[in-house]
Amino acid sequence: MVNPLLVMDEAIQLALMGKGYNYTNPIVGAVVVKNGKVIGRGYHTGFGMPHAEIEALKDCEESPEGGDLYVTLEPCSTTGKTPPCTDAIIKSGIKRVFIGVVDPNPNHSGKAIKILNDAGIEVFLGFNEHVCAEIIEDFTKFILKRQPYFTLKAASSIDGMIATSTGDSKWISGESSRIYVHYLRSVSDGIIVGINTVKNDDPLLNVRNFNREKEPLKIILDSKLSISPESKVVKDFGKYLIIATTVRDDSKMDNLKRYGVRVLICKEKNGFVDLMDLSDKLVSLNLLNIFVEGGGKVFASFIKEGLVDRFYHFISPKVIGGDGVPLFGDLNCEKIEDAYKCKLTDTKRFEEDILHIYKFNDYTNHVLQLTEKFRNRCKYGCSQG
Amino acid sequence: MVNPLLVMDEAIQLALMGKGYNYTNPIVGAVVVKNGKVIGRGYHTGFGMPHAEIEALKDCEESPEGGDLYVTLEPCSTTGKTPPCTDAIIKSGIKRVFIGVVDPNPNHSGKAIKILNDAGIEVFLGFNEHVCAEIIEDFTKFILKRQPYFTLKAASSIDGMIATSTGDSKWISGESSRIYVHYLRSVSDGIIVGINTVKNDDPLLNVRNFNREKEPLKIILDSKLSISPESKVVKDFGKYLIIATTVRDDSKMDNLKRYGVRVLICKEKNGFVDLMDLSDKLVSLNLLNIFVEGGGKVFASFIKEGLVDRFYHFISPKVIGGDGVPLFGDLNCEKIEDAYKCKLTDTKRFEEDILHIYKFNDYTNHVLQLTEKFRNRCKYGCSQG
Numbered sequence: 001m002v003n004p005l006l007v008m009d010e011a012i013q014l015a016l017m018g019k020g021y022n023y024t025n026p027i028v029g030a031v032v033v034k035n036g037k038v039i040g041r042g043y044h045t046g047f048g049m050p051h052a053e054i055e056a057l058k059d060c061e062e063s064p065e066g067g068d069l070y071v072t073l074e075p076c077s078t079t080g081k082t083p084p085c086t087d088a089i090i091k092s093g094i095k096r097v098f099i100g101v102v103d104p105n106p107n108h109s110g111k112a113i114k115i116l117n118d119a120g121i122e123v124f125l126g127f128n129e130h131v132c133a134e135i136i137e138d139f140t141k142f143i144l145k146r147q148p149y150f151t152l153k154a155a156s157s158i159d160g161m162i163a164t165s166t167g168d169s170k171w172i173s174g175e176s177s178r179i180y181v182h183y184l185r186s187v188s189d190g191i192i193v194g195i196n197t198v199k200n201d202d203p204l205l206n207v208r209n210f211n212r213e214k215e216p217l218k219i220i221l222d223s224k225l226s227i228s229p230e231s232k233v234v235k236d237f238g239k240y241l242i243i244a245t246t247v248r249d250d251s252k253m254d255n256l257k258r259y260g261v262r263v264l265i266c267k268e269k270n271g272f273v274d275l276m277d278l279s280d281k282l283v284s285l286n287l288l289n290i291f292v293e294g295g296g297k298v299f300a301s302f303i304k305e306g307l308v309d310r311f312y313h314f315i316s317p318k319v320i321g322g323d324g325v326p327l328f329g330d331l332n333c334e335k336i337e338d339a340y341k342c343k344l345t346d347t348k349r350f351e352e353d354i355l356h357i358y359k360f361n362d363y364t365n366h367v368l369q370l371t372e373k374f375r376n377r378c379k380y381g382c383s384q385g
Numbered sequence: 386m387v388n389p390l391l392v393m394d395e396a397i398q399l400a401l402m403g404k405g406y407n408y409t410n411p412i413v414g415a416v417v418v419k420n421g422k423v424i425g426r427g428y429h430t431g432f433g434m435p436h437a438e439i440e441a442l443k444d445c446e447e448s449p450e451g452g453d454l455y456v457t458l459e460p461c462s463t464t465g466k467t468p469p470c471t472d473a474i475i476k477s478g479i480k481r482v483f484i485g486v487v488d489p490n491p492n493h494s495g496k497a498i499k500i501l502n503d504a505g506i507e508v509f510l511g512f513n514e515h516v517c518a519e520i521i522e523d524f525t526k527f528i529l530k531r532q533p534y535f536t537l538k539a540a541s542s543i544d545g546m547i548a549t550s551t552g553d554s555k556w557i558s559g560e561s562s563r564i565y566v567h568y569l570r571s572v573s574d575g576i577i578v579g580i581n582t583v584k585n586d587d588p589l590l591n592v593r594n595f596n597r598e599k600e601p602l603k604i605i606l607d608s609k610l611s612i613s614p615e616s617k618v619v620k621d622f623g624k625y626l627i628i629a630t631t632v633r634d635d636s637k638m639d640n641l642k643r644y645g646v647r648v649l650i651c652k653e654k655n656g657f658v659d660l661m662d663l664s665d666k667l668v669s670l671n672l673l674n675i676f677v678e679g680g681g682k683v684f685a686s687f688i689k690e691g692l693v694d695r696f697y698h699f700i701s702p703k704v705i706g707g708d709g710v711p712l713f714g715d716l717n718c719e720k721i722e723d724a725y726k727c728k729l730t731d732t733k734r735f736e737e738d739i740l741h742i743y744k745f746n747d748y749t750n751h752v753l754q755l756t757e758k759f760r761n762r763c764k765y766g767c768s769q770g
Contacts (some may be wrong), residue, residue, distance in 0.1 A: 010541075023491055059669070075425065084638070118484070118548075133441035155556055156544075157545075157714045158696070158698060158712075158727070158741070158743060159541075159545045159547070159712040160541070160542075160544045160545020160546065160711070160712065161545065161711075161751070163721075164718045164719055164720060164721060164723070164724070165715075165718070165719070166716060166720070167719065168720045168721050170721065172721055199719040201446070201740065224547070238398065242560065243573045280624070295708055300706060303704060304704075310528075311543070311641065313543060314730075315741075317727045317728055317729050317743055318724035318725060318726050318727065319688060319713055319719075319724060319725040319727070319728065320713075320716065320718050320721075320724045321688075321711075321713045321716025321717070322685070322711035322712070322713050322714050322715050322716075322717050323716065323717065324718070326544060326545070326546075326706075327543075327544040327545065327706065327707070328544045328704055328705075328706045328707050328708035329707050330706050330707050330708035331704065331705065331706025331709075332706070332708065333548070333549045333550070333705050333706055333708075334549055334550070334551045334553065335549060335551070335553045336549060336553050336554065336555060336556065336557055336703075336705075338549070339542060339549070339703035339704060339705045340703060341702065341703050342543070342702045342703065342704070343702050343737065344700075344702050344737070344739055346531060346734070347739075351706065352728065352729070354729055354732070354741070355699075356543070356701055358543060385768060
């Protein structure tokens, strides 16, 4: 007999393989088990591609008939870009389905469970459900708010400085931290930086150390459209570049378009790009996983708009002093209770550095409550397995 | 048979009971084991009091003859304020002595080991030696440098701010963090704050939540001797108060002395109290464990002088913004490599907060190397036990 939690863990690992290619779809992983042995594995490899369940059934080294299907998210039951997975599962002869969490998409929630049950398939809900909810948190936010999921990232000294008084910031964090940042970029749809970061550092904003077919889009907040066409990111990655601005300047735009750069004219707010408007535009471009790399003024604008979902804070064991450049721009908090609250959800070590992962919003609860509502783990009794 | 590591752990816990009372002595704990059972426990309860070994032997519920003595630090072998412990151990009939680490005091290092060996007692060195070295790090620094051990403490937001732009700082951290700070105060000989902290917060700087017979001294850095005799700390804790200043003002000093306040006239450096001179004066007052509570300018001065040994950084999950008050004053680091390096050695959680413990200096290595030099754990073979 296999341990259902370990099989679900494998399905979760498979799901994560699809991260960065899924756009407005959730990531999903699936495993088929028969006679105490894994016989098929699959994951949703990308937007518009077959779903994880179909991939896992196709991957089976023997007939899945009579076997168990493990899937991190409730299967789909409607025809979208692909036919409903419930049909394929029923047709395959699978006898039991173990589901991590219920699909937060109201078009799907609970429907597959009923369809499978009606077809005589046992359905068990809620294996490693916290992790299964966590890995689709971006998708859940999209369903609930039609907004991208914004992750801020910064490396600072222990006293919260991202550069010295002279602007030197290379390198605050260690090499392992920086490699991990490239992984984080690689699973994002878009990377946002402010125009000052481009002017000061002339960064490429590309993914290094990881071979991915996809290059995340680079989005520059440049309210005055002042970016130089000589910037490395324009010259080397123009076709992956989006300039978010508030001014229409046809000659500048034509110049940038020659490099393949797209210019998004956004609404203006207090002299800057209106981030709520940008958020809408990113959604309409199917860009949901956005990695915001600074600088501090950009961070402050996102915080003020309540758009920050998560903050990856790499802390390097050094002190720069109060004359350095702080992590966040001004936030005008008068009292401590005005400060923007978050929650430390995870820590990881990279050489001498520590990474703190803070969440400002939690969308997992919504999915966990839905799952609770449809839970029927013991309807047929788990002891049969 | 008892597990020697667990017994040494108990000796370490006993040693820590004496913390805050030991002044220029190391803290030490001792346990006597006979026939697989703990029969006596003791620790060094305070400067000038009997040593841990003597307390443990005295505590024995039956004769220690033929038993094992566990002690976190090599016993003393000379007559100080009390007779040499080696005499008492030999006289007690103890057969084996398990020692955590060798005494870094060159008057003692290795001597007890030889004396005990010569008396036919088996001596084993190095059980939980890293922890045994850690708990006497203040003493080791004193032996090596004749300076107090300075621990900085601050609570900040995740972006390193200790107050809002208006100066509000109550309360950045949670209640559990603040209670732990009172514990940390209670095991310190002295608490240092700058005069601005006194003027802004009018703090008592006393130990609350912990009943200790000892109240740590409160040391105010007040270069211009501008403290108001109306300050709470003067009125309520005058006899525990030291004002470190650079000016001699007899009428002010007389006024303060009426409350029992001591005034230390220190050398001046760049308009402030010369911290190296203060450090010497603290040593001559037998004050070795100094807890520096800020503010940021005081922290910056200690960092620049290379006096910081440890930094307790409580991080509360909130963002204040770059217009807040930073952890450290200006340090004039031009390049990242000019930043002051430290090492994250421990983390602890308090409700929503996380505590990072950083070390700027490591004095444990000295003791560990000494212990290595005298190690003879297997001279007689451990298997006899």
